[in-house]
Amino acid sequence: MIYYISKTHDTAFNIALEEYCFKKLKDEDEIFLLWINEPSIIVGKYQNTIEEINTEYTREKGIHVIRRISGGGAVYHDLNNLNYTIISNRDKGQEGFNFKEFSKPIIETLAELGVKAEFTGRNDLEIDGQKFCGNAQAYIKDRVMHHGCLLFNVDFSALGDALKVSKDKIESKGVKSVRSRVTNILPHLKTPITVEEFGDKIMEYMKKQYPDMKEYVFSKEELDYIAKRAEVKRSWEWNYGESPEFNITRGKRFKNGKIQIFATVENSRIKNIKFYGDFFGKNEDLNEIENLLKNVKYTAEDVKEKLESIDIGEYFSKFTVDEIVEVIVE
Template sequence: MLCIIHHETDPYFNLAAEEYVLKNFERDSFMLWRNEPAIIVGKHQNTLAEINQDYVKENMIKVVRRLSGGGAVFHDLGNLNFTFIASGENHQLVDFRKFTQPILEVLQKLKIEARFEGRNDLTIDGRKFSGNAEHVHKNRVLHHGTLLFSSQMADLSSALKVDPDKFQDKAVKSVRSRVTNISEHLKTPLSVLEFRDLVLKHVMESTPGAELYSFTQDDIAAISRLRDEKYITWEWNFGYSPKYNFRKTVKTNGGKLEVTLEVVNGTIEKARFFGDYFNKLDPVDIEQALTGTLHNETAIRERLKDFEIPDYFLKINSEELITSLF
């Protein structure tokens, strides 16, 4: 097994690195990595329905879709991520207990009573510190998990706090759990990097043939290309979302404004405005302009830049209108 530690904290690069190793390496691999603040959404989720858009924008939190299913998770530098990539027979590939067992063994050495619970979680005293997901590609499986070590819980809660009434879709929904940091349960203080080194040491000592591996310049170049061509793009992170209906009501100086959108593959197929506002011109012009536009703030601003919004919604400005669309 190749044991890879890379010090890159760019979430776009790190998610691309997983796919690169999965599809280009023949040997089993293990990776430990951290991300700067980011929300990582499951492959089958509606991204906008999983994030607090205003909080994410204000705090410049990156949003990235991963290859595996499951729910959205918040990463920061107090969160350690682990990845196992292994080959095998198809019916033996998906095994959450197998790939989380080394983590439980490390915690047992630290005198922490942790356990595997439910479908894919690790807990301490009933509170979750690790969520896990898997993705199968041909005869290879990618298993990855979070390890909340010293994460900022307030940021985690705020970044993932979404109004459940905004979206109606068939996408996979995240299930929020009571969470805890590993550091809160340590008998002797450790830093997240010291904890990382303990995990690496245990995996190397318990896995026959394990050896350290560093990405070559060719590896880094290929991962960077995948990052730029896929993982950083709006099309992958937002446009890949399943079909959904969006609905939001805002109170403005011009009255109540309610917006409904039908969105397919990230593109608005139908927009409607309702409310007790007044108008000089018919808002149907705005509805028609939004049809065919990406449900993306930059694209919508560009499409509406030539409209005098207060003519269509008296005492409502363009910023209030755009806010109503997310």
């Protein structure tokens, strides 16, 4: 295993560096990364950015908005938020979004500090029933990238003002607000430490588990490439994109996540359709399924027949065809 602790708080650069390790360092079977970002909102790959953020607030406060390449929901980062990534060449298969296994270093590091943390729900880590970490994953063939953001001593007022969380998402968790669900790690520690010292504790755990792990040294050419990719990550096209006007908007939350569709229907046929949400999938290219549905009659029967011609789990992990049809038509 190799590791790298980023020395920069540049969000776009850190996101680009993580992607480089995932896509370019394929000969490295195991990679572990740690970094801290300046105030930012990290939007999931399949989300509609405009609907996830408080645009006026983020612009006023200079909060960066960056899209990542994994699914899941939007999260807020600041200088008291620690981010970690585990990249592995171990294929987990269609049922293999094993968030719990990849969360083990965090749970056990906290245990050594006297804090009992638990993996709950689909992809969350909690202390005393309150969330302190959300996780997401991306896949390329037999390679998985798992990453999580750890709320260490985050400014919750900024978090709440920067993120717009849909009402159905809050109600599905059985609470009235996002702030009532989350907690920082720091108040639960017997002895206060800094977020950097907490990162050191995680690295101590990793080095005990992997005695042969070595720090990776990026070449100038690699850093130049990452810097160019970071500029792409800063662009409006990457983070917002051009959205056509749709005349149908539908969405529903299921046990494996929320799916939302925006569609244009003309002459009772689907002209354009776009999927958004906090779901996960092994196939990143949703254009394939969106193009598949073009010119299909806007009926449950016709949409279902078309969707049954593909492996729906490749795009929407652990969802059924009937659930996808329900979002689109019913």
